[in-house]
Amino acid sequence: MTNNLKAKTAVIMGRVTCKAQKNGYSLDGQLSKCRDYCTEKGLQVIKEYAFHESSTRGNRPKFFEMIDFIKEQKEPVALICDKLERLHRSFKETPILEELRKSGKLEIHLVAEGQVLHKDSTGHELMVYNMLVMMTENYCSHLSLRIKRGITESKLRRISEYYANGDMSKEDFDRMKSELELKLNSM
Secondary structure (H helix, E strand, O other): OHHHOOOOEEEEEEEEOOHHHHOOHHHHHHHHHHHHHHHHHOOEEEEEEEEEOOOOOOOOHHHHHHHHHHHHOOOOEEEEEOOHHHHOOOHHHHHHHHHHHHOOOEEEEEOOOOEEEOOOOOHHHHHHHHHHHHHHHHHHHHHHHHHHHHHHHHHHHHHHHHHHOOOOOHHHHHHHHHHHHHHHHOO
């Protein structure tokens, strides 16, 4: 697999979804793992992208800024990500990454998954990668639903506490409880 690698330079990408991760260990941890990987593989880091944006919503300006930078390079570039879900969580970026990979401009290195895709990747390597994308997409859509359910259940517990403490009228409690239970049942 790795005997076909051509890239001598690397672009490191770290991405977080929420601001708390941006200022915490998550973004720093991703970048640190990717730097260590580059050192181990003898890749010269030419640029790092560390940003806060959703991989499932919006047009991802920082992602496309990084892609444009990679396209400008004269030699093949290794794009280093800690995990696939940091790069993308659906197939919508696949055609963009595939065009660069097939042309030999891009190698995709996923540190945690131990995956490296390049111009001459086998059908099996590509199948495994696409399965990882599919599983990540499925996991993230379910994760979003679980988060929404958790927030609604938390609100239900909170209004129950307010009512039990005498901080809410019976009418308000019944109305809000009914609305939250309806919301939960529709998820």
